[in-house]
Amino acid sequence: MASGDLIVSFGEMLIDFVPTVSGVSLAEAPGFLKAPGGAPANVAIAVSRLGGKAAFVGKLGDDEFGQMLAGILKENNVNGDGILFDKGARTALAFVTLKADGDREFMFYRNPSADMLLTPEELNLDLLRSAKVFHYGSISLIVEPCRSAHMKAMEVAKAAGALMSYDPNLRLPLWPSAEEAREKIKSIWDKADIIKVSDVELEFLTGSNKIDDESAMSLWHPNLKLLLVTLGEKGCNYYTKGFKGSVDAFHVKAIDTTGAGDSFIGAMLCKIVADLSILEDEAKLKQAIKFANACGAITTTKKGAIPALPNEAEVLSLINGA
Ligand code: ADP
Numbered sequence: 001m002a003s004g005d006l007i008v009s010f011g012e013m014l015i016d017f018v019p020t021v022s023g024v025s026l027a028e029a030p031g032f033l034k035a036p037g038g039a040p041a042n043v044a045i046a047v048s049r050l051g052g053k054a055a056f057v058g059k060l061g062d063d064e065f066g067q068m069l070a071g072i073l074k075e076n077n078v079n080g081d082g083i084l085f086d087k088g089a090r091t092a093l094a095f096v097t098l099k100a101d102g103d104r105e106f107m108f109y110r111n112p113s114a115d116m117l118l119t120p121e122e123l124n125l126d127l128l129r130s131a132k133v134f135h136y137g138s139i140s141l142i143v144e145p146c147r148s149a150h151m152k153a154m155e156v157a158k159a160a161g162a163l164m165s166y167d168p169n170l171r172l173p174l175w176p177s178a179e180e181a182r183e184k185i186k187s188i189w190d191k192a193d194i195i196k197v198s199d200v201e202l203e204f205l206t207g208s209n210k211i212d213d214e215s216a217m218s219l220w221h222p223n224l225k226l227l228l229v230t231l232g233e234k235g236c237n238y239y240t241k242g243f244k245g246s247v248d249a250f251h252v253k254a255i256d257t258t259g260a261g262d263s264f265i266g267a268m269l270c271k272i273v274a275d276l277s278i279l280e281d282e283a284k285l286k287q288a289i290k291f292a293n294a295c296g297a298i299t300t301t302k303k304g305a306i307p308a309l310p311n312e313a314e315v316l317s318l319i320n321g322a
Contacts, residue, residue: 008131011040023100046266057082061091061114086114096175129160163280166192249298259305267292
């Protein structure tokens with residue numbers, strides 16, 4: 001990819017601790033495995049693994065885990081010029097389990113964690129100004145000072161001409177209330193050129209229990225160029241000013257869906273940055289979504305998010321049925 005095609009992903013990177021055995025509560029778990037995560041970091045690695053140029057902007061603890069995460073970004077060729085380390089606070093941890101009854105149980109160590117302490121003054125403005133795409137979520141909107149850092153980073157990148165990409169990535173347990181989550185997630189809605197939501201997020205944000213064109217279009221705003229609604233094993237619906245439609249998913253044996261959405265949007269951003277006309281050409285857009293669906297599908301076939309993110313050869317072999 002050309003050197004001007006930088007995708008900058010802003011937000012949190014953390015460690016998920018997942019039980020060594022499945023179907024137990026956090027209290028029952030005999031032990032936990034470390035799984036690096038955080039949607040914006042996953043997206044940066046997804047881009048890089050596909051051969052794109054990615055940078056991650058966020059704050060880690062100046063501790064073993066923070067250094068480990070920065071090392072993972074580096075190993076994956078993600079530009080780390082926007083990474084900061086906090087001397088006082090730890091890298092965020094999330095203990096997460098899927099109980100036998102199918103309920104997900106979370107316990108977060110963010111009291112506060114380093115990512116929440118990123119300040120606007122600390123941002124690497126040159127890096128932000130060099131972004132062709134600026135991608136972000138909503139977890140960085142929850143508390144100050146990170147919220148102000150998020151707002152400033154968006155402003156700087158947008159003023160420099162970056163295409164703005166938003167995946168709200170709803171994590172309800174992190175918000176003080178569902179109302180606040182909905183309100184703050186939507187507070188930056190009209191800044192985005194590209195928005196990706198999952199079916200669950202569509203229901204949450206619209207308050208409708210229908211996943212249809214009408215509910216999706218209720219999220220439309222006049223400056224938006226592309227709205228994507230991902231539907232898990234049912235693929236993806238797309239909406240632009242000029243056309244709308246859907247692209248089927250690939251059939252795979254899903255083992256762990258963590259990171260499928262990050263893999264999907266990372267792939268979309270790679271395709272868009274390489275050819276902006278995708279946003280106006282339906283045939284090209286469908287091809288790009290097909291590629292992104294393949295990325296999402298492959299990511300579900302292995303445990304964890306980062307280890308499961310595909311390279312281009314793996315994607316092409318799924319698409320070509322090899
Ligand atoms: P999120 O991780 O944000 O909830 P989804 O689960 O909708 O996002 O997944 C994103 C994309 O990954 C989907 O649009 C689809 O293309 C692909 N995908 C996800 N789950 C599966 C699955 N079980 N089988 C095939 N493809 C999947």
